[in-house]
Amino acid sequence: MPKYVFVTGGVVSGLGKGVLAASLGCLLQARGVKVTLQKVDPYLNVDAGTMNPYEHGEVFVTRDGLETDLDIGHYERFLGQDLGEPNYLTTGRVYRDVIARERAGDYLGHTVQVIPHITDEIKRRVRGAAKATGAEVVVVEVGGTVGDIEGLPYLEAIRQLRDELPRSDVAVVHLAYVPILSTTHELKTKPTQHSVKELRTAGIQPDFIVARCPVELPPALREKIALFCDVPRDHVIAGRDLPTIYGVPLAMREEGLDAKLLARLDLAAGEEDLAAWRGFVARLERPARTVRIGIVGKYVELPDAYLSILEALHHAGAALAAGVEVEWVPSARVERDGDRALEGLAGILIPGGFGERGVEGKVAAAGHARRSGTPYFGICLGMQVATIAFAREVLGWRKANSSEFDPGTPYPVIDLLPEQGGVTAKGGTMRRGEYAMDIVPGSRLHKVYGATRAGERHRHRYEFNPLYRDAFEKGGLRLSAVSPDGRLVEAVEVADHPWYVGVQYHPEFRSRPLSPHPLFLGFLQACLSS
Helix, strand or coil, X not given: CCEEEEEXXXXXXXXXXXXXXXXXXXXXXXXXXXXXXXXXXXXCCCCCCCCCHHHHCCCEECCCCCEECHHHHHHHHHHCCXXXXXXXXXXXXXXXXXXXXXHCCCCCCCCCCHHHHHHHHXXXXXXXXXXXXXXXXXXXXXXXXXXXXXXXXXXXXXXXXXXXXXXXXXXXXXXXXXXXXXXXXXXXXXXXXXXXXXXXXXXXCCCEEEXXXXXXXXXXXXXXXXXXXXXXXXXXXXXXXXXXXXXXXXXXXXXXXXXXXXXHCCCCCCCCCCHHHHHHHHHHHCCCEEEEEXXXXXXXXXXXHHHXXXXXXXXXXXXXXXXXXXXXXXXXXXXHHHHHHHCCCCEEEECCXXXXXXXXXXXXXXXXXHHHCCCEEEECHHHHHHHHHHHHHCCCCCCEEECCCCCCCCEEEEECCHHHCCCCCCCCCCEEEEEEEEECCCCHHHHHXXXXXXXXXXXXXXXXXXXXXXXXXXXXXXXXXXXXXXXXXXXXXXXXXXXXXXXXXXXXXXXXXXXXXXXXXXXXXXXXXX
């Protein structure tokens, strides 16, 4: 029978439940346990696809096209696995399916209520993750903070599961905060005590408490937390601040959390093999050289909006023994200051995005990179603005644009294709998930991938307009990857340039700490050589 580990959080949001859950999965996997992770988000959205980045950071896209929050990205990177539908649920998805069954008469006229119908659906989906993946252990992160009203049905479902399953099949790990007062420099355990009290009010006694703390947790405070929260002293785990999130599995290993959790679950496992992970963290923390990359975007004050790109850069940097220093360049600054806003950069990366704001700055940055010989990497919208810049500056089509930004442009080099029709709904209407592409032999992309066929994840509506393919090719913009049927352009590049590559897909979603994406490796190698 599968085991279930629930990770809850208290005091404040943003303590790192996702990284903790991912780290537990990483440690169990390193001991030979077959594990999967699941994220529970209590919001009423069906998925994260329509959320503003200011609300929830980036939208991560799984191989099967599910739009999730950024924690699923942490899970995939820490496990080195592709996740999907069984690994993510929201209150919106739960209520949608329960109401659909009520409309179909599946409840035989009974009054549909939060208990038992909503909680039963939550339990069904939690169990379904184990069934769909064949995992021995399912680590479930419960989003939000204990005490939030929208999270109560999930806590009730956990309480019921603890009653329904043998004691050794369910464990609860609670992440709480131990702040340090700026005036007295004292560490305070009261917030942790109150968050555990909230959890116990919901009928759940945690098995482990991970105390997030800016400094080392003194033994006396471990004793105090254990006493007031009714957990064994050795089940109080220090979650100190670290230079990198990838150090969290190693820190939890030092605390013995993996061995203690296995004992609590009555699960036998082998010795852990973390040698490759330790080597990655060592290279990440002690690079031999550094490289300065400019990311041009409109959410640059919010790095979580580009989290997977940041992590992919760090993965590639560690593989090349190079530290990546990111300079956030607001696209509005490029519109205002021109090339001066991009001085001193070894490379320029323009990520995906939506909406007209800041686009002209991105077009200008793409044009600057091409003219100056600065390595350039355009992702999704980054490919589209590179196409627009090339059309204006090389082909002489001064008013070229995307019909997304200028519906009246005489040269819609980026456009909705005729078969897409009119798009009115925003949720779930994009090309999402993994699609295959054919890579042109002899292209830079071919050299990087070492193959003529690859699969990559997408999240976009507008496409390279096929009406202009011949003109771009004659002008020197090579179309280096297309869909298997030849209709859709997946990548463009400029041959006589140190590195000028734009891709319609999102390679950052497939980068892993121990296997960096080849495009990010190629981009950084070009930046280090420039």
